[in-house]
Amino acid sequence: MIHVRVKGAVVQKNLNINATPSTVAREAETLTEEELRDRMRELERRDRAATNGGSEKVVEAEIVE
DSSP states (O other), X not given: OHHHHHHOOOOOOOOXXXXXXXXXXXXXXXXXXXXXXXXXXXXXHHHHHHHTTTXXXXXXXXXXX
């Protein structure tokens, strides 16, 4: 508890996605193979960015008064 008061709480993010299987199937049928590959690359890039706090480089720091 003291650590949270001194350092602050951990940031929590939630993402809710609502999709029905028929909607997803219809969308997938209209895409070409190249568009699917591009979409997968974009999703993987966004996943890496989200996993790393949105940054390519992590720097730990402490505020000193």
